[in-house]
Amino acid sequence: MTDHRAARAANRTETILRATLDLAQEGGYAKLSIEAVAARAGVGKHTIYRRWPSKGLLFLDAVLSLNTQSLAHPDTGDIVADLREVITRVVDLLGRPPWDSLYRDLIGEAQHDPEVADAHKQRFIEPQTADTRARLEAARDQGQLAADFDLDLAMEILSGPLYYRFLITGEPLTHAYVDRVLQMLFTGLGPKP
Known part of the structure; x- marks a missing residue:
């Protein structure tokens, strides 16, 4: 061409x-x-x-074309600060037009269209999960997390409250809420003395 x-x-x-x-x-x-x-x-x-x-795959591409900011995790040596930085970027993205309503519609369509669900998983969820998991793994290797820390479950625990508020209750996603989730999580999941 x-x-x-x-x-x-x-x-x-x-x-x-x-x-x-x-x-x-x-x-x-x-x-x-x-x-x-x-x-x-x-x-x-x-x-x-x-x-x-x-239509669903066209809509998926259209919605994903809106994400112009990086959601990759930094590694400053402070896992909580690094997670907070990325999660607050996600919250800011989901909490404002046009992503808020469009992403809800995309998730809704993915519930009915297996091709959209699979493409969404491959193109958005899996890359985000892999990046977060790699950052958690690095933190575990650096001794910031317990050696037996379940990385996959941690990823689900980090994502669950955000999706719950975003898709189920409609309560606002705020930076203060992100702080509460991280504090609750890492108070109980930090390395044992």
């Missing part, structure tokens, strides 16, 4: 993703359609279906 064609394809992709996001924000995911996206983006439906076999 020539540079000109590649640039045009990238622009078209960006236009389609932007149209998808705009329409989802205007009417919600339930009212989103490939036809409406094609009309808004000024492309044919076949152009969209060539790249995305379903």
Whole structure:
């Protein structure tokens, strides 16, 4: 593909993703359609279906295109501070438009569409989990955590309260809440004297 064609394809992709996001924000995911996206983006439906076999996978790409900040963990030598930094970035991302409602809709669609669930897991959940697990493993190896620390369970315990508030209770995700979760977790999970 020539540079000109590649640039045009990238622009078209960006236009389609932007149209998808705009329409989802205007009417919600339930009212989103490939036809409406094609009309808004000024492309044919076949152009969209060539790249995305379903509305759900198009929506997944559109939502994930919004994440422009890094969610990678630093390693300052202080596991709690490093986790707090990343978790507060996640809270800030989920707590404001357009991610808040769009991500809820994406999680909802993933409950009904196994392809969307699998793609979401592979492209968003697994990379975040691997990064957090690697940071926890480094902290364990540095003696900041107990030697028998269950890294996988810790990841689930760190994520669970955020998803609970975000998806179930609707209570606000705040930095103070992140601090409470981390304090509760690490008071009981720190290395034993």
